[in-house]
Amino acid sequence: MTFLPDLQQWIDGAAARHGVPGAAVAAGMGDDLAEAATGVINLTTGVAATTDSLFQIGSVTKVWTSALVMQLAGEGLAGLDEPVRRYLPEFGVLDAAASERITVRHLLTHTGGFDGDLFEDTGRGDDAVLKLVAFMRENARQVSAPGELFSYNNAGFCALGALVARLRGGTWEAAMRELLIEPLGAEHMALYAEEAIMFRAAVGHVGEPLRPAPRRELPQSNAPAGSTPAAAPRDLVRFGRMLLADGVAADGTRVLPAGTFAAMCRPQVTLPRLGERYPAAWGLGLMLFDWDGRRVVGHDGGTPGQTAAWRIVPDCGLVIAAGANGGHAGAFLDEVLAQILASAAGLRLPSRVLPPETPAPFRPEVCAGTYAAPQGVFEVTADDAGLEITVSPPGEPSRTARFVHAGGERFVAVQKEDGVHPLIAFLRDGRYLYNLRAVPRTGSPMSGAPEVP
Known part of the structure; x- marks a missing residue:
């Protein structure tokens, strides 16, 4: 055969x-x-x-x-x-x-x-x-x-x-x-x-x-x-x-x-x-x-x-x-x-992981802030329904995506990128935005957020 x-x-x-x-x-x-x-x-x-x-x-x-x-x-x-x-x-x-x-x-x-x-x-x-x-x-x-x-x-x-x-x-x-x-x-x-x-x-x-x-x-x-x-x-x-x-x-x-x-x-x-x-x-x-x-x-x-x-x-x-x-x-x-x-x-x-029909509740204050690395600056704003994340890569136009809570420390993008829904998480009491890269928060990190296991 x-x-x-x-x-x-x-x-x-x-x-x-x-x-x-x-x-x-x-x-x-x-x-x-x-x-x-x-x-x-x-x-x-x-x-x-x-x-x-x-x-x-x-x-x-x-x-x-x-x-x-x-x-x-x-x-x-x-x-x-x-x-x-x-x-x-x-x-x-x-x-x-x-x-x-x-x-x-x-x-x-x-x-x-x-x-x-x-x-x-x-x-x-x-x-x-x-x-x-x-x-x-x-x-x-x-x-x-x-x-x-x-x-x-x-x-x-x-x-x-x-x-x-x-x-x-x-x-x-x-x-x-x-x-x-x-x-x-x-x-x-x-x-x-x-x-x-x-x-x-x-x-x-x-x-x-x-x-x-x-x-x-x-x-x-x-x-x-x-x-x-x-x-x-x-x-x-x-x-x-x-x-x-x-x-x-x-x-x-x-x-x-x-x-x-x-x-x-x-x-x-x-x-x-x-x-x-x-x-x-x-x-x-x-x-x-x-x-x-x-x-x-x-x-x-x-x-x-x-x-x-x-x-x-x-x-x-x-x-x-x-x-x-x-x-x-x-x-x-x-x-x-x-x-x-x-x-x-x-x-x-x-x-x-797909965006849930009913996003899980989360603590917005853990995520909101600015995270910066050579690949770009991530501005994260939060409300009770999810996150708006604006990425500004060096020398390129900014782009904004909506993320909703998918359980644990994970958030999933509502819109697809490259045909799939990207995922992110927040690590170490909100010190890092994580997308396989640990992107540090600028300034003082928030406290009280659970760490990703």
């Missing part, structure tokens, strides 16, 4: 329903590989998407950077619980004491405690990432003590990329190609725009009506966090299969030390629960999900107008990878993931 015989039908239908211009999906289990593509890679040119089309993988890159760090650890070249400065003396943040304490493990698990969305464009060149590390020393504000609180952190992975480059004596890109891409036999993967144009490469689409994004990729300074890499989904499946094979590639080449994947899958930090669809914990560079009573691991990614998802179900050896280039990509990926997981793994994808 053909593995996932309905995959093409599933993605064609989901793309049409959710306004996705183009997408490609691959799933592997055992020796079987199913692939399908739909739509176009560019609405302007009308070039069809194919299964070997490259989609930007965004933060799925962080798992590859984590694998490079785990190689170093396995070779005894880096200790996960050693300060980053032992290997990269240039590393630092605004807080001098934190700069000395932050470890490699803190960066792998997003617990360094400093502002992480530092997308400074330091230009092109082999020193782009190291220049961002220098920028961090003067701009990365400490918002919690190292190891105290999970807060998703791109800049931390840029520092890990610089650490890899230093210890390997080259660049992060060279280490990626020599130590992962080539040993895996990943033939449809690009780390630069000039490499991507050698392939059928998708462009992102934004706006209403959809149009190609004005910029194809983010600065090279953030490459180890996911700003530049693109891949065909089949090569992300190839990477997942290597992990499931305990670090051995399809041709028998050992890529990672034995036991690496098991170590990466061990929970390092428990996350505040926004909903069953969100990660329950974080491993060493991996999102850890508890879906239908089973462990699922992986990562998501996003760049302007492009969205990626990558998942592994270890107990049955299933790997899924998908890329989409605009529209309501979140809803598209929800639908396709649910169909693949049910068919191949007998696993029910948990439902997302």
Whole structure:
């Protein structure tokens, strides 16, 4: 019987329903590989998407950077619980004491405690990432003590990329190609725009009506966090299969030390629960999900107008990878993931939290205030029925959304974004607005609010 015989039908239908211009999906289990593509890679040119089309993988890159760090650890070249400065003396943040304490493990698990969305464009060149590390020393504000609180952190992975480059004596890109891409036999993967144009490469689409994004990729300074890499989904499946094979590639080449994947899958930090669809914990560079009573691991990614998802179900050896280039990509990926997981793994994808018909009561004074981080300022006003949250990203128009209480410390947006209803919570007596990033309240925090468990 053909593995996932309905995959093409599933993605064609989901793309049409959710306004996705183009997408490609691959799933592997055992020796079987199913692939399908739909739509176009560019609405302007009308070039069809194919299964070997490259989609930007965004933060799925962080798992590859984590694998490079785990190689170093396995070779005894880096200790996960050693300060980053032992290997990269240039590393630092605004807080001098934190700069000395932050470890490699803190960066792998997003617990360094400093502002992480530092997308400074330091230009092109082999020193782009190291220049961002220098920028961090003067701009990365400490918002919690190292190891105290999970807060998703791109800049931390840029520092890990610089650490890899230093210890390997080259660049992060060279280490990626020599130590992962080539040993895996990943033939449809690009780390630069000039490499991507050698392939059928998708462009992102934004706006209403959809149009190609004005910029194809983010600065090279953030490459180890996911700003530049693109891949065909089949090569992300190839990477997942290597992990499931305990670090051995399809041709028998050992890529990672034995036991690496098991170590990466061990929970390092428990996350505040926004909903069953969100990660329950974080491993060493991996999102850890508890879906239908089973462990699922992986990562998501996003760049302007492009969205990626990558998942592994270890107990049955299933790997899924998908890329989409605009529209309501979140809803598209929800639908396709649910169909693949049910068919191949007998696993029910948990439902997302929806706005309740009757919102639960809450204490408005706990939430109201101003919260600020590099990605924007959040102005939260509250009334008895819910919250109005205005986000003002740097250099972009402000946008306001209505949130209603969904129980516990969670609030769910009334309107969809990317085809799904976003969730937020408020942590530590109202000190932080949490949306996987812990955004601190400006001024004095309110007191008396219960902490998210």
